[in-house]
Amino acid sequence: MFLPGRELAEKVSGLYGEIYYSDLGPFDPLAYVSALYEVASSFSADIAVFPCTGKGRVLAGLFSAKNSRSTATDVYRVESKENSLVVRRLVYGGKAEANLELNLPATLCLLQGSYAEAEANLTSRINEVSKQNQSCRVEFIPKKVEGIEPDKAEVVVVGGRGIKTKEDLKMIMELAGLLKGAWSVTRPLAVDEGWSETWIGITGLTVSPKLYIGIGVSGQPHHMMGARSSKIVVAINSDRNAPIFEECDYGIVGDLYVVVPEMIKRLKNVK
Amino acid sequence: MRIIVALKPTYDVSQLKFDSEGVPLLDTCPVTLGEADKCALEEALKVKESLGATVVAVTVGQSEAHIKGIKDALAMGADEGYIIKIKNAWNISSITVANAIARFAVVTGPYDIVFTGSGAGDTHSSIIGPMVSALLGYRLVANADKVEVKEQKAKAKCTMEDGTYNYEVQFPAVITVTSEANEPRIPTLKAILRSKNMQVKEIGPEQLDLSVEEYKDIKVIKHMVERKRVIMEASDQKSAEESVIKLLTFLKDEGVI
Numbered sequence: 001m002f003l004p005g006r007e008l009a010e011k012v013s014g015l016y017g018e019i020y021y022s023d024l025g026p027f028d029p030l031a032y033v034s035a036l037y038e039v040a041s042s043f044s045a046d047i048a049v050f051p052c053t054g055k056g057r058v059l060a061g062l063f064s065a066k067n068s069r070s071t072a073t074d075v076y077r078v079e080s081k082e083n084s085l086v087v088r089r090l091v092y093g094g095k096a097e098a099n100l101e102l103n104l105p106a107t108l109c110l111l112q113g114s115y116a117e118a119e120a121n122l123t124s125r126i127n128e129v130s131k132q133n134q135s136c137r138v139e140f141i142p143k144k145v146e147g148i149e150p151d152k153a154e155v156v157v158v159g160g161r162g163i164k165t166k167e168d169l170k171m172i173m174e175l176a177g178l179l180k181g182a183w184s185v186t187r188p189l190a191v192d193e194g195w196s197e198t199w200i201g202i203t204g205l206t207v208s209p210k211l212y213i214g215i216g217v218s219g220q221p222h223h224m225m226g227a228r229s230s231k232i233v234v235a236i237n238s239d240r241n242a243p244i245f246e247e248c249d250y251g252i253v254g255d256l257y258v259v260v261p262e263m264i265k266r267l268k269n270v271k
Numbered sequence: 272m273r274i275i276v277a278l279k280p281t282y283d284v285s286q287l288k289f290d291s292e293g294v295p296l297l298d299t300c301p302v303t304l305g306e307a308d309k310c311a312l313e314e315a316l317k318v319k320e321s322l323g324a325t326v327v328a329v330t331v332g333q334s335e336a337h338i339k340g341i342k343d344a345l346a347m348g349a350d351e352g353y354i355i356k357i358k359n360a361w362n363i364s365s366i367t368v369a370n371a372i373a374r375f376a377v378v379t380g381p382y383d384i385v386f387t388g389s390g391a392g393d394t395h396s397s398i399i400g401p402m403v404s405a406l407l408g409y410r411l412v413a414n415a416d417k418v419e420v421k422e423q424k425a426k427a428k429c430t431m432e433d434g435t436y437n438y439e440v441q442f443p444a445v446i447t448v449t450s451e452a453n454e455p456r457i458p459t460l461k462a463i464l465r466s467k468n469m470q471v472k473e474i475g476p477e478q479l480d481l482s483v484e485e486y487k488d489i490k491v492i493k494h495m496v497e498r499k500r501v502i503m504e505a506s507d508q509k510s511a512e513e514s515v516i517k518l519l520t521f522l523k524d525e526g527v528i
Contacts, residue, residue, distance in 0.1 A: 027436060029401065029411045054397070054431040058413045061401025064366065070484075071365050073396040090494060091394050093284040096295050097494040100486050109396075135410050137439040151432075155527070179528055191451050202395050203414075203449065205432060211527040221284050222395075228496060232527050234518065249498050250521050252514045254505025262515045 002039050004032060006128075013124045022129040027055055030135035033062040038129050045105065047085065052109040052206065064107035072102055073109035076229075093202065093221025094228055112151070113208025113229035143197050147173075148182040150200065155181025155211045158200055158227070161188055162216015162237060162256050166195045171260050172215060178267040181209070186223050201226040216256045219244025236260065272324040272422075274315045275385045276349065277372045277399070278308045279330060280340040281392035293493035302336040304343055307388030309455035311448040315386045316348045316456070318420045327379065329353045331371045332360025338471055346458035346466035353379075353472045357483055364484040369402030374479035376407055383442040384425070389414045389449045400447035410444040416451045 001016040003009045009021035022035040036059065040048070048063060050056040057073055064071040077088040085102045090111070102108075150156050157176040159169055169185070176183035184207075190199035198205055201223040212230035217223065219235070219242055227233070228247075235248040236259050245251045252259050283301045290296060304312075315326045328344035330337045333356045341352035355371045357363060376382055385407070390397040397413070404411035412418075415427035425446060429436045458466070476483055503518065505511035522528045 027431065029404075029413060033405070054414055057397040058401045058411070061365075061369075061398030062405045062411070064398075065369055065402035065405035068366055071396075071398060071402075073398060074394075091491060092282065092287055092295065093393070093395070095284060095287055095494060096289075096491050099490045101488070109398075135440070136412070139437040140434060141437070142434040203390070211522065211525075225395075228494075232522070232525050233498060234522070245500070245502060247496055247498050248500065249525075250518055251500070251502040252505050252511075252518060253502060254511055254514065258508060258511045259505050259515060262511050263519070266515055266519055 002036055002129075004035075006126075009126050013126065014122055015118055015120050016124055017122050019124050019126045020129050021126065022131060024132065026138045026140035028134055028136055028138050029058050029062060031132040033059055033066075034132045035129045036063055037066060038132075047105070048107045050107070050109045052111045054203075056109055060107050060109050067105065069105045069107045070102035071107040071109075072100060074111055074225075075108045076111045076114035078108065078110075090225065090228075094225035095221050111229065112206045147176070148180075150182040150184040150198070150207050150209075151205050153182035153207070154209050155179040155213075156200070156207050156209045156227075156230070157181060157183045157213045157215065158185060158217055159183070159189060159215050160186040160217030160223075160237075162218075163189065166193070168257075169195055171264070174264055175213070175215075175260060175267075178264060179211070179213075181211070186217055186220075214244055214248070215260060217244055218242045219247065272318065272322055272384070273380070273382045274318060274324050274326050275372070275376055275382050276308075276312045276315045276326060276328045276344065277330070277385060277387040277403070278304055278312065278328055278340055278344060279368075279388070279391045279399075280332075280334075280336040281305045281394075284393055289493040293495070295491055295493070302339075303392075304340045305388050305390075305392035306450040307390055307392075307448060309347075309388075310450050310452045311386040311388050311446075312344055312347055312349065313453045313455040314418050314420075314446070314448050315384070317453070318384070319348065319350075322420065322422065324383075325350050327351045327353065327382075329355065329372065329375055331355045331357055331363075331368045333357065333473075334360065341471045342466060342469075343458075345469045345471075346463045347456055348458075348462065351472065352469065353474055355479065355481075356473050356475045359485060362486050362489060364486060365396060365398055366402060367481070367484045369399050369406060371476070371479060371481055372399070373403050373406035374481055375474065376403075378474075378479055381443070383444075384420070385409065385443075385445045387445070387447050389447040397447070400445050404445040407443070407445070410440045410442075412438050412440055412444060412446045415446055415448050418446060418448060418452060 208229040328349040503514035
């Protein structure tokens with residue numbers, strides 16, 4: 001296991017036999033990957049696994065090109081053969097899945113929520129890798145988190161294009177609060193409208209909560225890709241033909257401005 | 272300044288349909304340049320206008336869609352357009368694609384910048400740009416939402432899962448651009464007509480000393496998630512109340528609230 005900082009390395013102590021870290025500072029792709037090369041040069045790894053996040057994909061690409069590894073991203077199942085891996089990955093914005101065989105050595109980006117989190121009680125050795133040369137100037141502004149982070153919450157309430165004004169997002173936040181969950185939006189609300197710093201979807205956050213509630217969310221593949229591993233999916237949308245109704249557990253076809261206040265009222269009454 | 276823009280025509284996944292067996296109906300699905308790739312080209316054209324640059328558009332594949340993609344890039348304003356002639360381009364490994372672009376850059380270079388989309392419209396792996404950076408030994412800026420190019424360096428704002436990164440890199444560099452970076456221009460009729468006379472140049476794998484790794488037996492089927500699909504109506508206040516009560520009961524029974 002490699003992590004970019006001592007504190008992070010200590011957090012996973014017990015889960016891995018050998019843990020490597022380097023105090024690398026904010027994400028400089030080439031400095032990070034050169035630390036990884038240094039770790040990998042000390043033993044020959046048949047499989048390198050990265051998270052399917054923005055940074056994980058960047059590092060997977062850099063790392064695997066160096067020694068021409070077969071690479072697959074968006075992987076959610078892995079089966080190992082003698083000299084290869086058979087992996088199942090999502091393609092076409094998560095609408096389809098592809099089965100492919102990768103020769104070893106291979107690099108994988110694993111989708112969050114594909115496997116249960118590991119539990120182990122190993123004796124860990126924590127090793128330091130020397131600091132690497134910076135390849136660029138970096139200034140990092142951490143995102144502001146209002147309330148619970150969506151990718152760590154058990155309930156996620158998401159507002160989509162059906163939400164008419166920023167003011168109306170309060171309704172989404174209130175519902176999330178009553179369910180002790182997090183709120184988020186789809187990409188157009190974050191990027192086009194600027195109502196949130198983060199969003200759920202292929203270019204944003206991937207979530208895998210017990211309960212996902214999409215409100216005024218149509219269910220475009222690039223959004224659903226970030227929510228597909230939710231245990232229960234609920235959709236509230238006035239358009240009966242919205243694709244989200246094809247892949248929800250429970251759906252209400254109706255005006256969100258009637259349905260959501262009704263939900264809030266009922267949940268408050270229970271308390 | 273010399274700039275490569277690496278482009279990939281992709282299926283428009285929002286219009287993708289499947290047959291009853293779950294096989295994707297790719298023949299009837301429209302194919303266009305990916306949104307982020309077009310934004311990458313737009314950034315290159317902005318540099319051409321502000322600082323002066325030769326913009327070379329390249330794609331890996333030889334199908335009609337690949338030729339059309341390069342013609343579109345020429346119509347938008349690229350100076351030269353190439354296809355790297357590889358059959359079954361949809362089935363080759365990402366490292367083959369990255370190697371093709373990197374070798375192309377070496378053979379036709381040198382270049383200051385390689386622009387490409389942060390992810391393709393269909394697979395969205397987001398690894399080609401980083402791979403090309405590692406193969407060429409160029410610096411890397413990934414997922415740029417905003418790019419500002421100066422003579423010898425670029426500044427870029429990138430949004431990642433934990434926040435915003437402002438980078439400043441020296442050239443040569445690979446810069447991957449998101450679909451939020453700009454509004455790609457729509458070519459004028461005049462530009463389209465002019466581009467009709469421009470040649471889409473071809474370059475073969477042997478000219479690039481490239482070995483092609485093709486995936487055998489890729490099976491692609493509809494990704495089915497078992498969902499209950501219990502749909503309730505809320506056409507007025509009364510039915511909304513009833514549906515909400517039912518929904519909350521379902522969610523309690525599921526143990527999720």
